[in-house]
Amino acid sequence: MRRATALLGLLAALPFAAPASAQETDTPPKVALPPAEGEFRPGLGVETSHELGDPLGLPLSGEELDRAVAEVAADIRCPKCQALSIADSGAASAQAMRAEARSLLSQGYTREQVVGYFEQRYGEFVLLEPRARGLNLIVWAAPAAIVLVGGLLVALRLRQRRRSADEGLDTYLRQVEQETAT
Amino acid sequence: MTSALGQGFVLLGLIAAGFGTALGYIAGVRRSAAGLRLTRRLALLFAVAMVGASAVMWYALLSHDFSVSYVAQVGSTATPLHITIFSLWSSLEGSILFWGLILGLYIAAAAIFQRRGHEDYLAYTLATLLGIGAFFTFLIASVADPFAPTPPPVPVDGPGPNPLLQNHLLMAIHPPMLYLGYVGMSVPFAMAVAALLRGQLGATWLRPMRRWLLVPTSFLTAGIMLGGWWSYEVLGWGGYWAWDPVENASFLPWLTGIAALHSGIVQQRRGTLKAWTVILIMITFLLTILGTFLTRSGVVNSVHSFTQSPIGPVFLGFLGLCAAAVVVLLALRIDTLVSEPSNERLVSREGAFLLNNLLFVSLMFTVLVGTLYPIVAESLRGVKVSVGEPYFNRMAVPLFAALLLLMGVGPALPWGGSDPKLVRRALVRPLPAAAVGLVVALLLGARSAPVLIVSAFAGFALWVTADQGLRPVRVRPRRQGGRSPLAAVLVAPDKLGAYVVHLGVLITFVAVAVSSTFQREAESTLRAGDTLRLGGYEMTFHGAERVQEPHLIRHQAEVEVMTNGRSRGVLYPSLNIYPNQREPIGTPAVRTSVGHDLYLTLMNVGGDGSIGLRAITTPLVAWIWIGVVVMVLGTALCLIPTAAERRATTPRAVPDLAASPAGGGR
Amino acid sequence: MNRRVLLVGLGISLPLLAFLGFAFRHDPQIVESPLVGKPAPSFRLADLDGNIVDLAELRGQPVIVNFWATYCVPCLYEHPLLMEGARRWQGEIHFLGVIFQDDPDLIAQFNADYGRWGPSLIDEGGRVAIAYGVYGPPETFFIDRDGVIVDKAIGAVSPDQLLDVANRMLAQPATATG
Known part of the structure; x- marks a missing residue:
């Protein structure tokens, strides 16, 4: 069986003592900086707008933004912790998610849209309050x-x-x- | 050698418990005095075996005997002495052994303190307790054997206990308190089983049963509070209760235990609600087993979970067995517990107790459904869902508010409640206090409706609590010829005790409401010399240092706290990095005062010497713990025998029905 | 015999016990990703050397995206497997590593010590990890020629899964999309 032998080959690679060796696998072409076209912005990062749709609310700022971030954060489970919301957790990923929520809310996405975005990415598990349906x-x-x-x-x-x-x-x-x- | 000695004690315990169970039931059925005597001896033998087994384990831990598998698992020569002592309950197998120890002590206490006047109940009680003991010793002897010899080669050192359990002394007292609460629920349960098997539940058995329920409920209260406090002081998220599944699991039996304590009062006074009290006590016991299962099986996501182990299925089997036994026993025997007839009205003391039970049981079911729903959803929908803090707060807060209202209204209402004029007067008198509560809240700046409602309810309840609690002191001296207040109280210390407990509940309740509503926080990245401001505080970061300790690296920030330009001291929030832990664990620095806490956590330490600092001010946090201390003191008052009990130095075996108050003086 | 008590008691306790029993079949640590079967979120990131990788431009060839960090033990465990995989399917499958909440210097040191199987991309602010709904490292996403996530591994990838999904992705004919 070809599959079995191939599997064996992979298994043999498993003991992770494998130290630095010269056999650096160069993954093929990393495309260098062509000017962005179409749906991509020139900056680095991740494209989320086509999953989020258009912002349905008004861009928030100042205290209003803080409040909205706190409200959203209290309802989202911190993925790395147990039973804590991203508002309560100091874990790095919780901080990143709060920052993401802040950025989206400041762009005018509504609370519901932001919560929906997290749910779409992490699954229903991330909602601390299950949806009533x-x-x-x-x-x-x-x-x-x-x-x-x-x-x-x-x-x-x-x-x-x-x-x-x-x-x-x-x-x-x-x-x-x-x-x-x- | 040590392994064999420990296993020998466990085996001895198992044998004593097994024989004691069988013998106890036979002695109960045959009403055999000799059988009871022997059962009592076996109960004491079980206790001795458990003490022996635990002593052996402590010895192995302290002498770093890594040939014992549990020591190899949690021990370490680098661990400080006191932590080594606590590590008996820091991991799965040890915690079950510790459970056995506490059960042994409770069984011995029941065998000793309940020996006189209750022969026909006692045999069944001990038999049931030893049955539970047999299960736990079976666990220790089989799937959770802490004494198993370490397979060679025996290590020269071990990893030490979980770092989270090492960095605060509270971790030393929180689990024992909780276990004293959990395990102690076995005693009233066994007594209720005895009542069902006897087919009788009168005042002479009810009083001790309530008392045996009061003790573990109080331990559970303290245990839950200490858990919250630990979470607050150690986990660094600024809160004390996260509605984590395991926290909920300890909350469930607490709720039904309190419901049973209250329905027991009605039963004592009116001779009604007998069957209901028994049912509540049985549910409470089943919930402790459920809670233990949830904690130890790894089926729920929780901070407190022990790792997945074969113990889960065995425990589930035990839970099923207990549930089946309880349901069948109740179905067969519940009709033998006849309530005395009495007229009940909604607006009366009895009615308030009924509503109290309704609310507590509803709360229990709500928390139970919320805690277990993720399991249901996964089984039926194949999707993982969370039920967390926002849900529980939304559901539980109205129920708690209703309980607060009831805590004011209930004790104000007269028993029977047949005279509407009396009822109206009782409800009108505390109204000024409610108004005071409302005004105080308004003056303090509260504007949200829930807070204002809670304040008014709390004012009402505080007035009624004080009024009722001091009644013996106010009323008796006049009527009974100038007795001293202390003597007046000692006539029935449980009456005052009950209201002291209520006072503690009020304090904690208000503190929780205020602290969760008026929490404020600020977060910022600071370089040395930078200042973070929050509600009158100016916190200046002076620099961070890296401290190498034996088993961890500590990044410690020096933050000077100032108010109104005056220094109030220096706080040192820190981040601890343990070699085998992914994320650093923060240790917050807390400045506690009567009015509020300032709570600093270090979020991160940058390579350039900057820090992420989070500051939280939470009002009245200290009062949460103070309230619980008051509750525990009140419970202690309740445990002092009443004058009537003291007079009856040798309790006679009174026929139960004759001794119960016949229908409230009708 | 009180039937009501019997029925209510059994009615509550039996389903409860059944669900608790069912719970043993699930691992509480594993959460199924809702992204499997959906288009992979496109990203554009720089690796440690400043080279830019744009996921959209790799369309037409399968991609394996692995979120990892040096502090994560399973990442260490799966490392040789990814090395082997990257060598085996060189030119056929792109292997991309995204750094999950870790210090680039440590990553560089790790690559120097153990070898690298693909670019280590810097995910500023963890936004890519959020877009992929990563709970914790390591997580591996298998993206087919059409840019659709066909599978996901939580924890160290097993050789079995890697081989299986890689072959499946390679067997799929390339549809004509840009």
Whole structure:
């Protein structure tokens, strides 16, 4: 089997003691600086605008921007930490994400767009509050449902208690007799 | 050699627990005094075995005996002595052994303190406790054996415990407190099982059961608080509660434990809610096992998780077994616990207790659903989701606010609540205090509706708490011929204790509300000589130094804090780099004062000597911890025997039903 | 026998136990990327020597983008495999390394010590890592001739996966796109 032998070859390369050797693999042509055309800006970095669409809000600045960044950051999970938002975490990647949120918000993207961007990149996991749709509705409806059902049970109990209170003493005495008999 | 000795103790414990379980149940069914005596001896033997096993492990840790696998895993000759002592519970296997130790101590305490007057309950209680003990010793003897001999070659040194657990003394007391809380819930559980098996739950068994519930609940309170404090002092994110799955896991049994404490009051007073109290206690126990499972199985993402291990499935099996046993036992026997008839109204003390239970149980379910939903989503949708702080805050804050309101209204209402005039008066009198709370909040600059509502509720509750708590002192001397206030209190210390606990809750509640609403922060990159300003503070960075310590490299920044141009001291926030840790771990520097905390964290240290500094001011943080201390003190008051209990020096075996207050003086 | 208690008790505890049991089948550390099957975000970055790499211009040939750092142990572990892969498919597949939150000097030192399998690109501000939704190093993205992410590895790439996906990408005919 060719595949198996090839695999073996790769496996043999695994023990990572492999120190510096002259066999530097030069990956083929790195294209040098042609002037950007079409969708690319001349600067370095990553192109995000075609995934984000057009900014739907107004560019923010100053305190308004700070507030918006804080709001977005509180809802995004820091990818490297456990249960902390990128607002709370000091991890380098959390700082980078806050900076990204700030940059996008200052360009006029709305909070929803920025949160959506992170979700699109990292998956639903990055949202500290699950979106209220589909199966997630369980988690949104559960608290209210529990309070309602519990409240109903309490109400039923109160009604039943009031009704049985008068005749209750007799039954109670009978039960006492039964219990002491056993 | 050490391995064999330790394993011998564990085996002894397993045998004692196994026989004790069987014997205890037989003795309970046959009501055999001799059987009970033997069960008690086996219970004490189990405790001795657990103490012995732990002592052996401590000895191995302290003598750096790396032939014991657990020592090879967490020990290190470079670790300071006190940390070596704590490392008994710093990793999975050791923590289970420690669990066994605490269970052994609780079982011994139950066997000793409950020995008189409760023979027919005690056999079942000890049998159940020893059953739990048998499971844990089985774990220690099999999948989580800390005494397993290290496969050769035996190392000459080990890695030492997790660095995060090394850099603060709080880590030494937080886990034991939590375990004392978790494990202690086994005792009321076993007592509730006994009540079901006997088919009776009267005042003579209820009182000790409530007390045995009060003790672990209080430990759990302290444990949760210490965890928050540790998180605040060590993790450097400026908060104390992140709704992390494992934090939630410790919160769940706390909620139901408190619900059970309250429903127990109704039962004591009115003879109702018997079955419900028993159910709550059983749920509380199951939640402690669930919490332990979540922490130790690695199925949830959490800071606290131990690494994935074979212990998970075994634990899940135990959880399933316990749940099945509880459900079947409840279904078979719950109808034997007959409540006494009483008329209940919504607007009465009883009604308030019912609502209290509704709110606590709803909170528990909410936190449970939020904590486990990621697992559900992954099973059904195949997608990982998070349920985190924003969700829990949104859901829990209204429920907590309702509880705060209830904490004011409930104790003000009269039992029975049949006289509307009385009820109205009780609710109108504290209103000025509510207004004061509102005005104070307004004066302090609060404008948001939730904060104003909470302030008004808190004012109301504070007045009622003080009024009710001091009632024995105010009322009794007049009626009973000028008794001293202290003597008046000692007639029923639990009454005052309960309101002291409420006072602590109020303090913590207000502190949490204020601290989470009015937190302010600033962040900046500073070069030596630069100043960061935040809310009246001027923080000047004087330079950073690199300190080489035995097991870490510490980058420490010197930041001088000034207010109004006067120096208030120097703070040293630092970043610690451990050789085997990817990201540096920050240690914040905190300046605590009565009004607020200044909290500095070092975000990064640049090659050019600049630093990223984050400063946070949080009002009233210290009061969160103070409130918890007050709660614990109140609990201690509750544990002092009442005058009636002291008078009955030798508790007689009173027929339960006759001893319970018959329908509140009807 | 109280049926209500039995039914409610079982109704709550059984599903709960079942879900907890299911949870063992998932690794809590691994999060599936939503980007698989989507076009790879295009980037333009300079490597340590100042050469510019533009992902869009590599279209037509498969690309393997690896986010890594010197402090990351699995990165060290997969390094020889990537060396071997880059040699084997030289001229057929582009291997690009993107530095994830690390010091360029350390990266240069690492390359000098252990050899380099491709350009080490400097991701200023970590924006590329965000666009690719990287949780932590190492993560490897396999991008086909059409610029679509066909697979992703979290943690050290296994030889199995590398071989499998590389062959799949190479077998795919080049569609005529710019």
